[in-house]
Amino acid sequence: MENKSILIFGAGKIGRSFIGQLFGLSGYEVVFSDVDLDIVHTLNHRKSYPVVIKGEKEETLLIPNVRAVSGLDQANVAREVSRASILAISVGKNALEKVIPLIGEGLKLRYQSTPDRPLDIIIAENMRSAGEFIHEKLSSYLPADYPLDRLVGLVETSIGKMVPIMSQVDLERDPLMVYAEPYNNLILDKKGFKGAIPDVKGLAPKENIKAWVDRKAFIHNLGHATAAYYGAYKYPKARYVYEVLDDPTVYRFAKEVMNQAATILLTLYPNDFSMEDLKIHIDDLLFRFRNKALKDTIFRVGQDRPRKLGPDDRFVGIIRLAISLGIKYNMILKAMAYAFCFKASDENGHRSSPDILFDNYRSRGMKFALQEVCGFDPVKDKKLITEFKEYYNALNINQVYK
Secondary structure (H helix, E strand, O other): OOOOEEEEEOOOHHHHHHHHHHHHOOOOEEEEEEOOHHHHHHHHHHOOEEEEEOOOOOEEEEEOOEEEEEOOOHHHHHHHHHHOOEEEEOOOHHHHHHHHHHHHHHHHHHHHHOOOOOEEEEEOOOOOOHHHHHHHHHHOOOOOOOOHHHHEEEEEEEOOOOOOOOOHHHHHHOOOOEEEOOOOOEEEEHHHOOOOOOOOOOEEEEOOHHHHHHHHHHHHHHHHHHHHHHHHHHOOOOOEHHHHHOOHHHHHHHHHHHHHHHHHHHHHOOOOOOHHHHHHHHHHHHHHHOOOOOOOEHHHHHOOHHHHOOOOOOOHHHHHHHHHHOOOOHHHHHHHHHHOOOOOOOOOOOOOHHHHHHHHHHHOOHHHHHHHOOOOOOOOOHHHHHHHHHHHHOOOOOOOOO
């Protein structure tokens, strides 16, 4: 029987607590490629790592048969790509382009040794059209005659697992330990595979992955951020998401925003969702957001506004869809106004550098921030800008933008 192995680019929270956990507990050798050499060394020394499941009952899972390679060692990474049964990428959008050349080198080596052996790549990144992006980038690193479409499966996913920030105390106690919620469904693109879909518990293949990626961005991510932004506005000293959601007004507002987004998605994907399904999903998400054991912070959920308020992300992305469909988006736009008031900091009282950058944009005027971050056009989006300013100026923050 073939020894099954998965090479995971990125030994971070999702890589370890989700992808590594699912495949490791299903009998795969789990190999990580990461540029954090301390993590690489520790994984190779211990050959396993713990995942602490934070739910009604706390449970610690030990993921076995683990090793790691340095992401800085191109030749070694290429060899691992050439041998692996399957790949996964979990490095975040900003680092995605850095790992593609490594995969390209590995694919060339694999083609030399086993020219007819396909390789599926699970793209464990929450981004729209991730497969198209990687296909385009990979093509530039491969020979013109390399049969990319025949040999490489680009499997998009919808990553719904919530993994909180680890405290410094916890990290010092065990740098490999990671906390996670009990949720373990990995939604992925059924049509993306070139080989057989792995027999791994927790994989949930879907026919139309685009619909599920949008459901994650425009219901899960949108609702989570709404709870953080409105909750922080109403309770500036609150630390955890569950704290603010204990307030019925915060809970109700987040749910209204999510329901409005659900109406938009139902119009866009009538064959993939029903309103009943989406409402059940929203209730389940709000239940998960209130997981006290997880201790997910308002800071983690809300920070990095330049990304979360970006043109294709959770707020502006769904607003654009609503406008194209002629559907109401007022609650979503109102929720976005609270993001402009966000001041949360981490456990040490530090704000994220992207949020400081965002406030610098905002200090140069509302129109500048909306244009620079959200991609609003001063002429084409004049009505949208006016609507947004009305919501923002209605907030009690002692500052009015013209």
